[in-house]
Amino acid sequence: xxxxxxxxxxxxxxxxxxxxxxxxxxxxxxxxxxxxxxxxxxxxxxxxxxxxxxxxxxxxxxxxxxxxxxxxxxxxxxxxxxxxxxxxxxxxxxxxxxxxxxxxxxxxxxxxxxxxxxxxxxxxxxxxxxxxxxxxxxxxxxxxxxxxxxxxxxxxxxxxxxxxxxxxxxxxxxxxxxxxxxxxxxxxxxxxxxxxxxxxxxxxxxxxxxxxxxxxxxxxxxxxxxxxxxxxxxxxxxxxxxxxxxxxxxxxxxxxxxxxxxxxxxxxxxxxxxxxxxxxxxxxxxxxxxxxxxxxx
Amino acid sequence: xxxxxxxxxxxxxxxxxxxxxxxxxxxxxxxxxxxxxxxxxxxxxxxxxxxxxxxxxxxxxxxxxxxxxxxxxxxxxxxxxxxxxxxxxxxxxxxxxxxxxxxxxxxxxxxxxxxxxxxxxxxxxxxxxxxxxxxxxxxxxxxxxxxxxxxxxxxxxxxxxxxxxxxxxxxxxxxxxxxxxxxxxxxxxxxxxxxxxxxxxxxxxxxxxxxxxxxxxxxxxxxxxxxxxxxxxxxxxxxxxxxxxxxxxxxxxxxxxxxxxxxxxxxxxxxxxxxxxxxxxxxxxxxxxxxxxxxxxxxxxxxxxxxxxxxxxxxxxxxxxxxxxxxxxxxxxxxxxxxxxxxxxxxxxxxxxxxxxxxxxxxxxxxxxxxxxxxxx
Numbered sequence: 166x167x168x169x170x171x172x173x174x175x176x177x178x179x180x181x182x183x184x185x186x187x188x189x190x191x192x193x194x195x196x197x198x199x200x201x202x203x204x205x206x207x208x209x210x211x212x213x214x215x216x217x218x219x220x221x222x223x224x225x226x227x228x229x230x231x232x233x234x235x236x237x238x239x240x241x242x243x244x245x246x247x248x249x250x251x252x253x254x255x256x257x258x259x260x261x262x263x264x265x266x267x268x269x270x271x272x273x274x275x276x277x278x279x280x281x282x283x284x285x286x287x288x289x290x291x292x293x294x295x296x297x298x299x300x301x302x303x304x305x306x307x308x309x310x311x312x313x314x315x316x317x318x319x320x321x322x323x324x325x326x327x328x329x330x331x332x333x334x335x336x337x338x339x340x341x342x343x344x345x346x347x348x349x350x351x352x353x354x355x356x357x358x359x360x361x362x363x364x365x366x367x368x369x370x371x372x373x374x375x376x377x378x379x380x381x382x383x384x385x386x387x388x389x390x391x392x393x394x395x396x397x398x399x400x401x402x403x404x405x406x407x408x409x410x411x412x413x414x415x416x417x418x419x420x421x422x423x424x425x426x427x428x429x430x431x432x433x434x435x436x437x438x439x440x441x442x443x444x445x446x447x448x449x450x451x452x453x454x455x456x457x458x459x460x461x462x
Numbered sequence: 463x464x465x466x467x468x469x470x471x472x473x474x475x476x477x478x479x480x481x482x483x484x485x486x487x488x489x490x491x492x493x494x495x496x497x498x499x500x501x502x503x504x505x506x507x508x509x510x511x512x513x514x515x516x517x518x519x520x521x522x523x524x525x526x527x528x529x530x531x532x533x534x535x536x537x538x539x540x541x542x543x544x545x546x547x548x549x550x551x552x553x554x555x556x557x558x559x560x561x562x563x564x565x566x567x568x569x570x571x572x573x574x575x576x577x578x579x580x581x582x583x584x585x586x587x588x589x590x591x592x593x594x595x596x597x598x599x600x601x602x603x604x605x606x607x608x609x610x611x612x613x614x615x616x617x618x619x620x621x622x623x624x625x626x627x628x629x630x631x632x633x634x635x636x637x638x639x640x641x642x643x644x645x646x647x648x649x650x651x652x653x654x655x656x657x658x659x660x661x662x663x664x665x666x667x668x669x670x671x672x673x674x675x676x677x678x679x680x681x682x683x684x685x686x687x688x689x690x691x692x693x694x695x696x697x698x699x700x701x702x703x704x705x706x707x708x709x710x711x712x713x714x715x716x717x718x719x720x721x722x723x724x725x726x727x728x729x730x731x732x733x734x735x736x737x738x739x740x741x742x743x744x745x746x747x748x749x750x751x752x753x754x755x756x757x758x759x760x761x762x763x764x765x766x767x768x769x770x771x772x773x774x775x776x777x778x779x780x781x782x783x784x785x786x787x788x789x790x791x792x793x794x795x796x797x798x799x800x801x802x803x804x805x806x807x808x809x810x811x812x813x814x815x816x817x818x819x820x821x822x823x824x825x826x827x828x829x830x831x832x833x834x835x836x837x838x839x
Contacts, residue, residue, distance in 0.1 A: 355514050356547035360626075361535035361564035374551035 195438075199431035202239035206427045215239060222246070224426055243428035244436075247418075250429060253436055255407065256414035260437075263328045263398075263410055264391045270333040271387060272380065279342035280368045284354055294343070300336040306396070313400055323408065327401035332391060338383050345379035346372060381448050392441055411437040463525045464490050464633040464666035466511060471520035480506050483520070484689040488634075493660050493667045495681035497674055497711065503690040504670045505638055505678060512636050513537050516790040525633065535564070540627035544639040546619045548611040552586045554622050555594060555607040561630050562590045566809070597629045606645045617648050634666035641676065653679050674714045678702065708831035711753050717785055719825075720759065724752040730837065732826065735770045735790065737819065741827055741836045750834065751827040756785060758823035759799040761806055761815050767768055772797070777811055779803070788815065 176206045193213075198206050201215035203222075225235035225246060237245070247253060281287070282294050300379045312331050313322075321327045349372065349449045373380070395412040409417075415437060418430035466488040473481040480503045488494045508792035509515040512524060513534035522529050529537050540561070548557050563572065566589070567611040571580045584774060598604045603623045611619055627635055641649045641656075657680050660667050671677055672692065677684045678698040685695040694706040705711035711719050724734030734752050743750060762769060772788040775796065783805055786799045799817055801809070826834040 285507070349546055349549065352543040352545050352547040353549070355509075355534075356543055356626075357549075358514060358534045358542045359512060359539070360561040366564075371549060374549075377551075385502075 186247065195431050195434055198427055199435045200240040201428065202242075203426065205239070205427055239428060243432040246426075247429040247433040247436065251414050251417040251433065252406075252415060253283075253433055255413075256409050256411045257437070257440065258406060260333050260392055260411045260440075262325065264388045266325070266329045267332045267344070267391050268384060268387045270329070270337050271335040271383075274334050275338035275342050275383075276373060276376075277365070277368050278339045279346050280372055282339070282343045284349075285344035285364075297336050297339050297343075301340060309400060310398070322401050323403055323405045325408065328398055328408070328410070330398070336381075338387065341383050342376060344378060345376055349375055363455060385445065385448060388444065389441060465523075465525055466634060466666065466668065467521075467523040467526070468507070468511070469521040469523065470520070471507065471510060473503070473515070473518050475509060480690050481510075481517075484687075484692050486685060486692065486695065488668060490667060491664045491666055493657075493669065493680060493682045495669045495671060495677040495684040496687060497671055497677035497684055497713075497715050498687035500672050502687045504672075504687050507687070508541075508636050508638055508668060508670045512539055512541050535693045538630075538633050539636055540630055540632040540634075541636040541638065542623050542627050542640045544642055546611070546623040546640075546643075548619060548622055548626070550611055552609055553610055554598075554603065554614070557611065557622060558594045558597060558607075558625050558629050559590055561626060562593060565630065566590060578746070593629050597625045601625050616644050617652070620644060620652065624660070628663070632665070634668060637667065637669045639671055640669075642671070642673070649676075658679060675716060678714070686713060688713065688780040702769075704833075705753075705825065706833050708751055708753070708833075711825060711827070715755055717756050719753045719755050719793070722752045722754070722795060722797075724750045724826075726750055732836075735792070737768060737770055739824060741824075743834050744837050745828055745834050749829055750827075751831070753825040753827060754819055754823060755800040756800040758820040760818045760820065761786065761799060761801050761809065762818040763816065764818065765816050769818045771814060771816045773814050774809060774811055777809070786815070788817065 197213050200213070200217075201211050202218070202220065205211035217240060219233055219236060219238050221236045222242050225242070226232055228250075235242075278297075282290060282297070316322055316327045316330070321330070353371060353375075354367055358370045362370065370445040392410075393412060394410070395416075398408075398410045398413050402410075402413060415430070415433055418426060418433060466486075468484055468486040468488075471481055471484045472479070484507065486494075496507060498504050506515060510517045513522075513532065517530075524537060524539070527800045532827065548554075549560065552560070566586045567577070567583065568580075571577045571586070577583065594607075595604070598607060601624060603618065603621050603625060606614060606618055606622070610624065614622065618644075623640070641652050644652060653676060656667075656669075660680075669676075669681065681698055683696060684698050684701055686693045686701060688709050693710050694701055696704075701710065701714055705714060708721070712721070722734040724731045724732055724739075726743040726746050726748055728747050730744065730746035732739040732741060732743050732750060732752065739752075765771070770790060772790040774786050776787040777791050778785040778787065782803070783800045784803050786801055786806070786809065788797050788799055789795075789798060797817075799815075826836065829832050
């Protein structure tokens, strides 16, 4: 490679690195603050992990723990106190239950719908598909109130159902999978029919395995959106702390008598974010491997 | 047994008529080729036989049973597709097993895990394994069984697709242009393999192709279809020697048959250019199309009332034969003449040549394109 090319590549990398820093900085702050003591956070000192001096934490004592229990290193305190103050494992489990239920039901609904819209000929198919596209345009917040009223009438407020039911039919999922199924050759479906598969068997045994990459993409959208959703759980979970999802849980650390305890707050946020990042990294690998349709042509 | 009868089959998509009242009887153990240019409806016809498409009117009979209302999977036919249509996520072994599993296991036995508790499943699995092994040995794909279709070459995929059709031992095989995705050399090789396979299986084959060479080389009978009509159904030799119409004559044979404008006089004697065929047509006093295949024309040194002359526009050397594309002197026609290399190697582009016909080989067609016979008077 010539020097000129090096410079060209260098520019590209410089711009990309700046972009990466802008994106990563909040995460750096989050991790750093979850490790440092309150004083270090407020005086913006101590670098990434702070001095980590063993100390007694006043808020902890005020909450009613003995002074002995409250004496430890800042990073220990932040994570320990986060878990003491709020039932974070319970919130995480709620998050898992809700996001997984939503995703599984979305797939159960979207795959047969997408298959019918992409591969079956029936009267009114184009109309149905245009309705799917139309539904893509409806903002969630626009229909939140009617949805809430309906759930309240059905007596479902403050239940898992309230968190899950409104999201089980994903028009985006139907649209995405339909677009993918359009690329699956008709001959593959005909071959399955000749082999004796019914239409449902074709959806689950032929279309689903070939659609894994598209499904993973959809999974990332769906899981991230509902794991991070604050708006909807805030509406339908009014009192029962046992049903709090992770974003609602973080709210526990907001203001109050013992306000501005940033350390434990950031520790709880790290705990809530890590599962998503891990899941994404795992999925990303599968993303790239993906089952391709190269066997077809 | 594997007879298939199509009675008055018509098919239209909306207002477009794709198939026009077709009648075909396919005998047991026959290799029948449906051949025609693309868009002639031959694939649609095959899909109607398979049950993947419903005919607009008419009946499909398999072994003399009407199967109009029988689902594709219950017709006991197997199909090989142009793109092979192997399940991309399954190994070759599983691809071969799939049709058998669906046929032999009941709904309970197909369930994951708990299906294994069925007492009869073990026995069935055993027989499926045997069938898969037997088929893969016949097709020489035993060493590929653990690979996925994506890791196979085109020819190997072709074999696996054949294998998936064969394991079920169906009453008939339906093939939709199975060789058209292969390269030229492999295609020629697979032709002979398919013929051998047909000879050893003795099952009915219905084979769709747009390639008249495949139809001529492999089939016991070929059905020429053009624009949704069945024009001729006969042995390849008969279709080649005795085409029923001008379209069939032009479609079958490579290079294409030469068509001359000719006339018959009041006595019915046929002539074209300056050549008199000295034979009489059953239709007198009319314009005719005279078809002469390239191998029935010869380049000659003679110049008499039986020859005509032209200029070589292009010389196509195939090694065993040389085809000369010749512009006829009056400018009316461009024709193709076959020459033997040893006799014609000195003729180059631009030379002017005399052409003689081999007698008794001309084919007559009337203005409507239908075949006209010579009267032997």
